[in-house]
Amino acid sequence: MATRWGICSSGKISHDFTVALKTLPPEDHQVVAVAARELEDAQQFATKHSISRVYGSYEELARDPDIDVVYIGVIHPYHLSTCLLFTNAKKNVLCEKPLAMNTKKMKEILSSAKRNDVFLMEKMASTEAVASDFVFKWSKEQTELFIKLRGGNDTLFTGAKHSASVGWRKILEEMGLQGKVTPLQAKKKWDNLKKKYKDCKYPGSGEGVSGKPTAAS
Structure with a gap:
């Protein structure tokens, strides 16, 4: 049975996370609901990502009995109150970093998760990149076009x-990969390609003859 996700907040970072999550097999993970402080914002987000349930408050999402895990993408000053809302509702939580503003608030969140026997994790920046490496499979043709477009948009x-x-978004749009690959995933793909290029051209050093990397950043 797929893990059913609820998205808390409809901002850009929640968009990027949802795009990355949707690259995973639907039999394993599904985004089933989104909540925002304004119902209209949640509706627009739901339309963009084909999400069936829409809530105009975080409290409504917390009461949804069909949510297994909530991703919290609100700005960090609200992490404490939002994490407590969902952990006290016995929802598993993946919270955007930083988990809390100070040690005292972090301990309060951890205590609530332990008391309610729920999973709690701080999301690090590499989440989207991990999804790209192990889920999205670049074809040879896609990789060649990716390199060409990156060079042409230097x-x-x-x-x-x-x-x-902005640059990565433009390239992904031209490739028709929006919704499948995030800008962070594209950057990591490019970094990996540069490393492979240097390793092949300068075996054992990964550097150019001057001691500096020769591929463009």
Whole structure:
């Protein structure tokens, strides 16, 4: 039976997590509900990700008897109250990092999870990348197109804040991979390709003749 997920918050980070989660086999994981503070926001998120149940409050999601695990993507000042809401409702929780703002609040969350006998985990940044490595299988043709598009869009990767994310989103859109691969997954794919290139060209060193990597970032 598939693990049934509820998404708490309809922001960008929840979008990226949902995209990554949906790359997993549906017989193993399913996103069945989303909740936001505004019902309209939840409805838009549900439409984008084909989610059947929509709630205009986190409390409604906590009362849903068919949710196995809740992903919490709210901003971190609200992690304490939101984690307590779901752990006290006896829901398993995967919370975006950082789990809490300080040690005292973290202990309060951990105590609630232990008292209610539920699973609690802090989500680290590598979650989407792990999904990409072990679930999404790049074909040879997709990889070749990916390399070509990355080279052709080099001007988008300026080093400015968020520029890389915009660049990866554009490339994924051109490849028709939106909803299957996240920008973080694309970045990790590119990093792995660069490493393989350097390892093949400079066996044993992974570096160019000058001692510096030769592939573009």
